[in-house]
Amino acid sequence: MDNKSQNNVAVDINKGRSRAAALFRKQEVFLAIFIVVLGAVVAIVNPLFLSIQNFFNIVLAVSITGISTIGLSLVLISGEFDLTLGALMSVQAILFATFATKIGTGIAIVLVLLLGIVFGLINGLLVTRIKAHSFIITLALLSVYSGIALVISNGEWVSMKGIFPVFKGKLFEVIPNPAIVFVIVVIVFAIVLRYTKFGRILYAIGGNVQSAYLSGLKVKNYKILTFTLAAILYTIAAIVLVSMIGTALPTSGDVYMLEAFAAAVVGGVLLGGGKGSMLGIFLGIIVFGLINNALVIMNVDPFWRDVVVGSIILAAVAISGYGASRK
C-alpha cells in the first residue's frame, strides 16, 4: 500500500470523525438536557429523587443492561448486528451458576470468561465467513444459544445456594458493587474507543468498510475481535446478574437484548456503523434507568411503562434524525 492512499484514508477517517463529533455533540446535549429536565420534574414531585441513595439505585438498576449495551455498541459501531446478546447471557448465567456450585466460583469465573471468548470467536467467524446479513446469522445463533441454555439446565433454574453474593453488596455500604463494574467498563471502553488504534479502526470499518479494506486493514480480524469483546462483556454482565439475584434461569438474559439496542441507539450509536461515542452510550443507558426510576418514584401506573419508554426512544431517534438532516 502506498503512502498516498494511506493519507487519503487517514483524511477520510478524520473527516468522518469530525462530522460525527459535531452530530454527537447534538445527541449528547439533547440527552443531557432531557436528563436534567426529567430530573427536575421528578424532584419537584418527589424530593426523595435527589437523594444519594436513589442516585445509586438508578446506576445499580442499569448496571447489567449497561455492561451488555457497551458490548453491543462495539459491534454496532463496526457496522454489524449482534442479536446473540440475551441468549449468550442466558447460557453464561446457567453455566456460571452450574460451575460455581459444583467446582467453586474462582474456576467458574475463569471458565465462563474463556467460554465467552469461544462464543465470541464463533460469532465473529460465522459473521465474517457466511455471505449473509449479520442480523440473520446472529438470529440463528440466538436460537442455538437459547437452545443450549435450555438443554444444559433442562429448562429449570439453577440456584447459587447463597455462594458468591459479592454483587448484592455495597462498597463502604454506599456504592453498589455492580455499579462499580459498570463504571469501570464505561471508563475502559471510553479510552479504548477514543485513544486506541483499535477504537479508530472500529469507526473506520463501520464508517466505510470498503475504504477500510482498501487501506489494508484486516477488516475480518477486527470484526472477529469486536464480537469477542462483546461476548466477554455479555459474560461479565451475566456473572454480575447471577451473583446479584442468586439464581440463573435459562432465559435470564433474554430481556436485555432489545433494551440494549434501544439504549445504544438513543445514545447516538448508528445502526449501519461508524458512529457512537461512549458519553452518548452512557447517557442513553442512564436515560432508561432514569425513566424507570421516575415512573416508580412518581407513582405512575406501571402499565404506562412500555408506552413511555417506546415514545421516548421514538422522540430521541426522530430528533437526532432531524438534526442530521438539517446539517
Next chain:
Amino acid sequence: MSNKEQYASVANTSMTRTSKLSRFFNQKTVLVLIMIVVAIFVTIINQNFLSLKNLFNIVSAVSVIGIATIGASMVLITGEFDLTLGAVFSVTAWLMALLTPTYGATVGISAALVAGLVFGIVTGLVVTNVKANSFIITLALGSVYTGIGLLLNRGAYSSMSGFFTIFKEKIFGIIPYSIIALLVVLIAAALVFKYTKFGRAIFLTGSNQHAAYLSGIKVKFYKVTVFAIAGVLYGLSSIVLVSQISVAMNYIGASYTLAAIAAAVLGGVVLGGGKGDVLGIFLGVLLFGLVSNAMILMNIKPYWRGIVIGVIILIALSVSGYLESKE
C-alpha cells in the same frame, strides 16, 4: 442527478433481477434438500411421519406463523424491518377473544383486522417520516403497542372458549381449515407479487429505492400500504391462533416477531430488500414446522428445537452464500 447516473441505477436494478432468479433456485433447492434429508431420517425412525394426517398436521401447525411471515416478508422486501409484529398480534388476539363472546365472531374478527390495519398505517407513517433505521423505530413502536395493549387489558387475559372454533376443525374431517386460510393468503400474495403494479413497485422500491423514486413510484405511499397490509395479516394470523386455542393474553405474539424474520430469510427474502418470493417463504416456514414435528415424532426434548433450527439456518445460509459466490 445526471442522466448517466440514472441509467446506471436502472442497469443495476435489472442486473439484480437476473441474478435473483438463479439465486432463488439455489436457496429453495437447499431448503428442499434439507427437508428431504430430515423426512427420510424421521420416516426410518417413525413411519407415522409420512401419513396424510401428519403431513396436514405439519402444514396446519405453521399456518399461524405462515400468514404472519407473509406480512413480515412484504415489509422486508421493501427494504424495511417490522418488529411490531408480536405486539400487534398480541393486541389483535386479545381484542378478538374479548369481543367474540359478547358481540359475535363478525365483530371480533372485524375489530382484530381493523386494529391491525390502524397499527400498520401508524407504523408506516412513522417509518416513512422519521429519519432513522426502521429496526429501531419499529422496536420503539412495538413497545408502545404492547403498552397500549397493557393499558387496555390491565394485564388480564381474555377467553372465548366455545366460540368461533372453525380453525380447529377440518373439511370432511381431513383438511384443516387453518391450511385453507394459509393457502388463500399464500396464493393471494403470489398473485399480487407477480401480476400487479403494486407487486412490481414494492420489489423495485426494495432493490433500489432511489431508482424507484426517480421512475415515479410513490415510495412513501407504497411503504405505508405495505405496513398496513402487514398489520392486517398479523391480525388475521392472530384470529387463526385464537380460534385454535380460545384464549389470548399479553405477549402471546412476542415469539413470532423474530421467528417470522428468520423464516422469511430462510426462504430467500434478503434483508435490505428487493428479493423474495412466496414459494420460498412457504418453504422457509414449512421447514420450521417439519423440524418441530420431526422432533416430536422422534421423541427428542423440545429444548433441542432452537439448536436444530439455528444450525439449519446457518447451513442454508452458508450453502446458498457459497453457491452465489461460485456464480
